[in-house]
Amino acid sequence: MHPEKWLLVFCQWALNSHFGHGVRDSVWLFPAVEICHLLGLAVLGGTVLILNLRLMNLRFPNEPVAELARDVQPLMIGSLIVMLISGFFLFSSEAVKMYDNVAFHYKMVFLLLAIAFTFTIHRKVVMSAEGRVPLFWRVAVALLSLALWAGVGLAGRAIGYV
Amino acid sequence: MYLTRFLVWLDATHFSHWMRDSIYAEPIVESIHVLTLTFFLGFAVLLDLRLLGVCMKKRRVSEVLGQFNPCLFCGFAVMIISGVLLFSGDPVDFYSTSFFKIKMILLVFAGLNVLIFNATIGRKVAEWDAALKTPKAAKVAAIVSLVLWAAIVAAGRAIAYVLPPPS
Numbered sequence: 001m002h003p004e005k006w007l008l009v010f011c012q013w014a015l016n017s018h019f020g021h022g023v024r025d026s027v028w029l030f031p032a033v034e035i036c037h038l039l040g041l042a043v044l045g046g047t048v049l050i051l052n053l054r055l056m057n058l059r060f061p062n063e064p065v066a067e068l069a070r071d072v073q074p075l076m077i078g079s080l081i082v083m084l085i086s087g088f089f090l091f092s093s094e095a096v097k098m099y100d101n102v103a104f105h106y107k108m109v110f111l112l113l114a115i116a117f118t119f120t121i122h123r124k125v126v127m128s129a130e131g132r133v134p135l136f137w138r139v140a141v142a143l144l145s146l147a148l149w150a151g152v153g154l155a156g157r158a159i160g161y162v
Numbered sequence: 163m164y165l166t167r168f169l170v171w172l173d174a175t176h177f178s179h180w181m182r183d184s185i186y187a188e189p190i191v192e193s194i195h196v197l198t199l200t201f202f203l204g205f206a207v208l209l210d211l212r213l214l215g216v217c218m219k220k221r222r223v224s225e226v227l228g229q230f231n232p233c234l235f236c237g238f239a240v241m242i243i244s245g246v247l248l249f250s251g252d253p254v255d256f257y258s259t260s261f262f263k264i265k266m267i268l269l270v271f272a273g274l275n276v277l278i279f280n281a282t283i284g285r286k287v288a289e290w291d292a293a294l295k296t297p298k299a300a301k302v303a304a305i306v307s308l309v310l311w312a313a314i315v316a317a318g319r320a321i322a323y324v325l326p327p328p329s
Contacts, residue, residue: 034319035316038315039312042199043208067220068218071217072217075217153197
């Protein structure tokens with residue numbers, strides 16, 4: 001089968017799954033899950049912001065980057081999991097509609113890039129010994145991370161508008 | 163009533179018409195309002211969790227406050243400005259929803275919580291700055307803040323369910 005066909009099959013499966021039915025059939029479940037998604041956004045965004053501001057020497061200039069990262073890591077991963085689960089619930093209730101939504105496509109691409117970048121290059125720079133990575137590269141990595149996550153958020157907001 | 167007259171006047175202004183009629187104004191301002199949540203609420207949650215002794219335990223409370231305050235202040239300013247702009251696009255209908263009124267009342271409580279914290283236990287921060295176990299009053303303030311802000315987000319989102327943005 002063509003890869004695009006697989007995606008459509010996945011969307012149809014999600015739509016007809018228990019999650020999809022449950023969220024669609026309830027008046028309050030979609031809003032409730034969306035509010036969880038928003039609260040997750042605040043925490044995930046806060047941890048991503050503070051780490052990247054630190055990388056650029058704009059906040060907590062006297063704290064080692066790696067130590068701050070270890071401090072906020074559980075919150076960052078926890079809120080990311082909340083966002084992924086609540087996001088799947090929201091998606092499943094209108095999965096086939098999302099298959100045709102351009103903003104949703106962009107959001108997924110940005111999300112994959114943001115997660116891949118966060119847990120590879122970004123993590124390596126954050127965890128490296130203090131002063132090993134020059135400021136120029138730390139700023140570049142921080143800005144790219146902020147751009148990727150902002151892309152996820154903006155495309156996500158745009159889903160409702162297109 | 164003065165308030166109703168003000169809302170009707172605001173509704174009739176050029177700016178209000180422009181917010182309603184422009185294809186881009188509402189989506190752009192709305193996106194700014196939602197994404198600034200990360201700046202404002204994200205940092206507020208981190209600060210509350212420090213007060214509860216859940217995260218950043220090794221950092222002094224005064225240091226966390228000092229480092230976060232500019233972000234919290236700027237984030238809050240952007241939230242208020244974008245929020246007022248959104249409101250002015252449709253003031254009469256906004257005010258007619260109960261979720262909007264609930265949100266405004268909760269915002270007043272959240273503000274009072276900050277004022278009370280700063281006037282009482284926050285003033286004596288030097289006494290418990292480095293302590294792993296923060297005083298009970300600080301924990302209460304943190305929990306009140308977390309509950310209020312979560313409710314404010316919920317009420318804010320609910321406004322848009324009752325009052326879908328113009329499309």
